[in-house]
Amino acid sequence: MRSSTIHNLLIFVVLTYPIASTAFACPFTAKWNVSIISVVPNDLVVHIKSGGDDLGKNHTIPFVGNYSWSFCDMLGDHILFYGYFWWGSKFQNLYLFNEAISDKFFSDVDIEHCYWFVKPEGFYVNNLPSGGGEFIKGWD
Numbered sequence: 001m002r003s004s005t006i007h008n009l010l011i012f013v014v015l016t017y018p019i020a021s022t023a024f025a026c027p028f029t030a031k032w033n034v035s036i037i038s039v040v041p042n043d044l045v046v047h048i049k050s051g052g053d054d055l056g057k058n059h060t061i062p063f064v065g066n067y068s069w070s071f072c073d074m075l076g077d078h079i080l081f082y083g084y085f086w087w088g089s090k091f092q093n094l095y096l097f098n099e100a101i102s103d104k105f106f107s108d109v110d111i112e113h114c115y116w117f118v119k120p121e122g123f124y125v126n127n128l129p130s131g132g133g134e135f136i137k138g139w140d
């Protein structure tokens with residue numbers, strides 16, 4: 001097969017997997033699990049979009065609660081996830097998954113992890129669930 005045919009086939013296979021299911025494999029690409037952990041008092045509201053696809057609805061995450069989803073990354077052309085956050089009167093939006101995050105955290109394990117910690121001072125990202133990580137952005 002020509003490589004473009006293989007590429008199209010892979011995209012077909014990848015897109016055929018349900019985005020939010022917990023039990024699925026990614027035979028040709030990395031499987032990622034992105035978690036958002038709220039460390040802000042009171043409810044945090046998040047809306048996640050991927051490319052042109054709006055992943056639907058708002059999620060409300062209580063203090064120390066979390067929301068996570070899994071997906072198969074693309075070969076070469078990484079999947080993008082973008083998040084919109086509301087906390088009381090504060091708002092922020094940022095990339096939750098892109099090529100930079102993939103390059104930074106990819107460690108060739110069964111499930112690659114990316115954890116976002118949303119704190120009163122802003123947004124941190126880490127590949128460990130224990131907290132800390134790199135400060136990315138404050139609130140607007």
Ligand SMILES: *[C@@H]1O[C@H](CO)[C@@H](O)[C@H](O)[C@H]1NC(C)=O
Nearest residue numbers: 045046047056057058059086
């Ligand atoms: C999500 O929540 C925000 C903040 O409460 C609100 O402004 C927005 O309209 C909501 N979006 C949807 C799709 O419900």
Ligand SMILES: *[C@@H]1O[C@H](CO)[C@@H](O)[C@H](O)[C@H]1NC(C)=O
Nearest residue numbers: 035037064065066067115129
């Ligand atoms: C997310 O919440 C679940 C249910 O409370 C908990 O078991 C899990 O440890 C939490 N994950 C993180 C990364 O905090």
Ligand SMILES: *[C@@H]1O[C@H](CO)[C@@H](O)[C@H](O)[C@H]1NC(C)=O
Nearest residue numbers: 021022033035068069070129
């Ligand atoms: C993502 O990983 C966490 C463990 O860090 C797990 O609790 C959660 O269920 C996973 N989410 C999905 C959608 O697989």
